[in-house]
Amino acid sequence: MADIQAQIDKIEAEMARTQKNKATNYHLGTLKAKIAKLKSELINGPGGKSAGSKDAGRGFEVSKSGDTRVGLVGFPSVGKSTLLTTLTGTASEAAAYEFTTLTCIPGTMNYKGARIQVLDLPGIIEGAADGKGRGRQVISTARTCNMILIVLDSAKPVTHKKLIEQELFNFGIRINQEPPNVKYVTKDSGGVSYQEIAKQTKGMSPEVARMVLKEYRVACCEVILRQDITVDQFIDVIEGNRKYMPVLYVMNKIDQLTIEELDIIDELPNYVPISSQHKWNLEELMEEVWGRCEMLRVYTKPRGQAPDYDEPVILHATNPTVETFVNRIHRTLMDSFDFAWVWGSSAKHQPQRCGKNHVLCDEDVVQIVKKN
Numbered sequence: 001m002a003d004i005q006a007q008i009d010k011i012e013a014e015m016a017r018t019q020k021n022k023a024t025n026y027h028l029g030t031l032k033a034k035i036a037k038l039k040s041e042l043i044n045g046p047g048g049k050s051a052g053s054k055d056a057g058r059g060f061e062v063s064k065s066g067d068t069r070v071g072l073v074g075f076p077s078v079g080k081s082t083l084l085t086t087l088t089g090t091a092s093e094a095a096a097y098e099f100t101t102l103t104c105i106p107g108t109m110n111y112k113g114a115r116i117q118v119l120d121l122p123g124i125i126e127g128a129a130d131g132k133g134r135g136r137q138v139i140s141t142a143r144t145c146n147m148i149l150i151v152l153d154s155a156k157p158v159t160h161k162k163l164i165e166q167e168l169f170n171f172g173i174r175i176n177q178e179p180p181n182v183k184y185v186t187k188d189s190g191g192v193s194y195q196e197i198a199k200q201t202k203g204m205s206p207e208v209a210r211m212v213l214k215e216y217r218v219a220c221c222e223v224i225l226r227q228d229i230t231v232d233q234f235i236d237v238i239e240g241n242r243k244y245m246p247v248l249y250v251m252n253k254i255d256q257l258t259i260e261e262l263d264i265i266d267e268l269p270n271y272v273p274i275s276s277q278h279k280w281n282l283e284e285l286m287e288e289v290w291g292r293c294e295m296l297r298v299y300t301k302p303r304g305q306a307p308d309y310d311e312p313v314i315l316h317a318t319n320p321t322v323e324t325f326v327n328r329i330h331r332t333l334m335d336s337f338d339f340a341w342v343w344g345s346s347a348k349h350q351p352q353r354c355g356k357n358h359v360l361c362d363e364d365v366v367q368i369v370k371k372n
């Protein structure tokens, strides 16, 4: 471990010496790829599986339930367990000493008809991704979530936020960003085909790409950069196992702050100030979670009856088609599906007759018509 870290430090020192100009740029590509590989090794052991691969750090065994899963990640004693208990009613021991929680405690909160599974996790410390404490297990579990809440203690230094972010980053989690818009396909023959559709201004060039691919021993592939990206983003694409997740910063214990301090936090993007103990601002927190999880409520309407507004079918914004909706109601229902009547914002007229590929919007109403 110390050995690998020493190698990383050496390469980073070399990078600092290497001037950023066109002539040396491709060399930086090699150095960055070397560092990324060493970091994977640091996390996964020598010859290492890449971060986040199946055999890399194992998470806690908690079965998935509900429509989406949210993980609470933070330093010890920031109030994660108190928050879990407040949000879900599931008791998770909270106390004034660090590392009170030693395993993963799941709870469920209901919001807008959706069941959101919330995972309380042990506190992590710096170096968690390299295996300190239960950090690896915590972050592996966090990777299984649809969203992460980084819980912070408002009385603690802001550096804590950076440290947690670094730990997640080292484990291949990319927060609040889209996957780079890059086509990358490996092939058996034909060499490297590299194309820039978008102008590259952040360090990418045919030479840099060639050096990075060489470092990863990729001899044949097709690359199309459809977006202006950094070399690090290109490496992320090659590594292929990064997880792109929405994150909210939950600033807890605001009961310890002055109004002036609170005003500053209120301005920061992706921050939600709360007090778990006093149950302050939890409604806003749930609303923000709801927004980030990108879930849609779709109501069923049996023929000749009013829509069922009490029990929406929850769909994820990644694939909210009529077909997904039908499958959620019953897995064999598609066999007899003919078309659907759809009311709501996705419909051009009310109702619109739609096929299985129609994309639904939040709060649409759907009536399924079966084949005769």
Ligand SMILES: Nc1nc2c(ncn2[C@@H]2O[C@H](COP(=O)(O)OP(=O)(O)OP(=O)(O)O)[C@@H](O)[C@H]2O)c(=O)[nH]1
Residues within 6 Å of the ligand: 074, 075, 076, 077, 078, 079, 080, 081, 082, 083, 093, 094, 095, 096, 097, 098, 099, 100, 101, 102, 121, 122, 123, 124, 252, 253, 254, 255, 256, 274, 275, 276, 277, 278
């Ligand atoms: N003032 C204040 N104290 C809080 C708040 N929320 C939690 N606490 C206190 O902070 C301490 C730690 O709370 P926990 O919920 O155990 O924190 P945790 O993050 O789960 O801690 P570990 O499991 O040890 O990592 C306890 O003494 C709580 O009572 C809050 O909103 N305001």
Ligand SMILES: [K+]
Residues within 6 Å of the ligand: 076, 077, 078, 094, 095, 096, 097, 098, 099, 100, 101
């Ligand atoms: K604690």
Ligand SMILES: [Mg+2]
Residues within 6 Å of the ligand: 080, 081, 082, 093, 094, 100, 101, 120, 121, 122, 123
């Ligand atoms: Mg706890």
